[in-house]
Structures are given as C-alpha cells and as structure tokens.
Amino acid sequence: MPDYPFEMGPIRPVDEADSLLIRTTRGCPWNRCEFCSLYRDLKFSMRPVEEIKADILAARDYFNGHPFETCFLQDGDSFVMKTRDIIEILTCLKSAFPSLKRISSYGRAQTMVKKSPGAMKEICNAGLNKLYCGMESGSEKVLKQVKKGITPDSIIRSARMAGEAGMETTQFIILGLGGRELSRDHALETARVLNQAAPDQIRLLTIGVKEGSGLDKQMAKGQFILPSETGMIQEQRLLLENLTGITSHYANHHGIDLLNEVRGQLPHDKETMLAILDRFLNMSEPARNNFILGRRLGYYRRLSDMDNSLTREFVGKQLKKLRESGEDLETIFHSLRKQVV
Numbered sequence: 001m002p003d004y005p006f007e008m009g010p011i012r013p014v015d016e017a018d019s020l021l022i023r024t025t026r027g028c029p030w031n032r033c034e035f036c037s038l039y040r041d042l043k044f045s046m047r048p049v050e051e052i053k054a055d056i057l058a059a060r061d062y063f064n065g066h067p068f069e070t071c072f073l074q075d076g077d078s079f080v081m082k083t084r085d086i087i088e089i090l091t092c093l094k095s096a097f098p099s100l101k102r103i104s105s106y107g108r109a110q111t112m113v114k115k116s117p118g119a120m121k122e123i124c125n126a127g128l129n130k131l132y133c134g135m136e137s138g139s140e141k142v143l144k145q146v147k148k149g150i151t152p153d154s155i156i157r158s159a160r161m162a163g164e165a166g167m168e169t170t171q172f173i174i175l176g177l178g179g180r181e182l183s184r185d186h187a188l189e190t191a192r193v194l195n196q197a198a199p200d201q202i203r204l205l206t207i208g209v210k211e212g213s214g215l216d217k218q219m220a221k222g223q224f225i226l227p228s229e230t231g232m233i234q235e236q237r238l239l240l241e242n243l244t245g246i247t248s249h250y251a252n253h254h255g256i257d258l259l260n261e262v263r264g265q266l267p268h269d270k271e272t273m274l275a276i277l278d279r280f281l282n283m284s285e286p287a288r289n290n291f292i293l294g295r296r297l298g299y300y301r302r303l304s305d306m307d308n309s310l311t312r313e314f315v316g317k318q319l320k321k322l323r324e325s326g327e328d329l330e331t332i333f334h335s336l337r338k339q340v341v
C-alpha cells in the first residue's frame with residue numbers, strides 16, 4: 001500500500017475497491033463478537049472532526065482532481081459520532097470531491113436506532129446514502145451465542161429507518177453462524193428478519209472460524225459445532241426459500257462462498273438460484289466432495305467446471321489421497337476456507 005499523507009483503516013467492503021477511503025473512527029465500539037478478531041487489538045476511538053477534515057483535504061491534494069464517484073467512511077461505525085459532526089464531515093467531503101455520487105459507511109443496528117428518523121434523513125441529505133450492515137443472523141439465539149450485541153428488532157427498525165431516510169442498505173449474513181444446533185433457526189429467522197428489513201442487497205459469507213476467536217474457543221470446548229459444507233448449502237436453501245415479498249439483490253460474492261454462482265435479483269431469479277443449490281444438493285456424496293475440494297483449492301469456480309473430466313479426475317486423486325491419510329474432510333475444508341478470510 002502506498003504511503004498516503006492521510007490515515008487509512010484496515011478494511012473496506014468488497015464493493016468499495018475503487019472508492020476513496022476516509023477514516024472517521026478507529027476500530028469497533030463493540031468489539032465483542034465471538035467470530036470477529038478484526039479490531040481485537042485496537043482500542044476504539046472517534047477521530048476529532050478537524051483531524052478528519054484535514055485528512056479529506058490531504059486526500060484531495062494527493063489525488064489531484066481524481067474524479068472519485070464513491071467514498072467509504074472507515075472503520076467500524078460512523079453512527080457513534082454526533083449527527084452534526086457527521087454532517088460537517090460529509091459537507092467537507094462533498095466540497096473537496098464534487099464528483100462523489102455515493103458515500104457509504106458501516107452501520108451498526110444498535111447505534112443507528114439511537115438516531116432519530118429526522119437525524120437519519122439529515123445525514124442522508126448531507127451525502128451518506130449507502131450503509132453496509134452486518135446483521136449476520138436474524139435469530140435471537142444465534143445473535144446471543146455469538147455476542148453480536150444487536151437484536152432482530154433493532155435490525156428491522158434501523159434498516160427501515162435507513163430506507164425511509166433514502167439510504168441504500170446491504171445486509172451481510174454469515175452461513176453456518178448458528179452451528180449445527182441452530183442452523184434451522186438461523187435460516188428461518190434470518191429470512192423472517194430480512195423480509196421485514198427489505199435491504200437493497202443481501203450478501204452471503206460462509207463461516208471460517210479464526211484461530212483465537214471466541215468461536216474458536218467455543219469449538220474447542222464442544223459448545224459450537226460447525227455445520228458441514230453441505231449442511232451450509234441446505235441452510236442457505238432454507239433461507240432463500242423463505243425470502244418472500246422483497247426485491248433485494250441476493251449474492252454469494254466472497255471467495256469463501258462455495259457457490260458463487262448463486263446470485264440474482266429477488267424475486268425474479270429465486271427459482272434459478274434454488275435450482276443451483278439443488279443441483280449441488282442432489283449430487284452424490286463423492287461428487288459433492290470433489291466439487292468442494294476443487295472449489296476450495298481453486299480448480300473450480302462453478303458447478304459446470306466439473307464437466308471438465310481431466311480436472312475432475314485430478315481433484316478426485318487429491319481427494320483419494322486425503323481420504324487415505326485418514327484426516328477428517330470437513331476439517332480440511334474448513335482450514336482451506338479459513339485461509340480466504
């Protein structure tokens with residue numbers, strides 16, 4: 001990464017690859033989710049408005065007239081800032097980069113619901129018109145188990161408030177987050193909450209438990225058992241099947257997702273997407289394992305890539321070796337998945 005004359009946080013959403021990045025807060029004000037170690041060693045702080053504005057001007061000079069159309073505000077939650085401070089930053093940003101059409105941020109449900117509908121509208125009118133929300137699950141039990149610190153009710157209320165203010169919203173869901181025990185509840189409750197939150201986009205991520213995370217410790221104690229790869233596709237099928245009455249764009253769009261080709265506009269593409277999930281689920285177990293291993297090793301991108309008999313045979317040989325080594329296949333699949341996150 002170049003040595004920028006302004007501060008940069010560690011991450012941005014996949015869709016913000018070409019965006020200007022401006023850091024408004026450092027770390028995450030919650031920082032307790034059992035599956036997340038992103039900001040574990042970083043104490044949360046809000047940056048002074050004057051410092052952020054100085055960064056915006058430094059970025060303007062550095063990029064020297066680059067016509068950015070999108071900007072993402074880093075890190076974990078810009079809504080902890082006072083409304084007037086957010087507006088001051090957005091005003092400065094739009095004046096320094098007049099070509100901006102979209103300014104986005106992460107939005108944490110529990111923080112957003114503390115703003116009034118009027119404040120949300122003012123923030124949107126000042127330029128913050130897109131939110132990435134990590135609801136992860138709509139199941140109260142799952143949200144509690146992973147210490148997410150938000151409730152289904154706050155997810156729905158915050159999403160509706162953002163939508164009514166004119167903001168576009170993306171909700172992230174983590175497949176497998178309920179473990180084997182809560183898989184069904186995770187799928188059904190997530191569908192129920194999404195149907196009410198009606199986000200513009202739904203983005204699926206498949207779980208990869210990071211070493212040292214709270215969930216990793218729960219796994220070591222046997223309190224959390226990861227669903228199998230096939231189990232998570234069944235979970236996704238149940239979730240997708242129960243999404244009704246919404247027009248969100250639905251996508252598996254991260255490298256960690258098994259079936260990246262499952263993406264489309266609801267409700268139009270729902271049956272096509274379900275058919276892809278069914279195609280995988282209806283395969284024999286050896287064929288499913290061949291696809292999973294090939295996908296996790298980067299030989300396959302989509303199910304039809306298995307039609308190449310040479311690749312399929314090659315992956316089959318690797319699968320055979322792994323079977324003969326006596327290692328548990330699901331453990332291997334998970335460790336390959338973890339390398340992607």
Ligand code: SF4
Binds near residue numbers: 036148
């Ligand atoms: S998942 Fe989001 S809210 Fe939870 S600790 Fe990580 S950054 Fe914070």
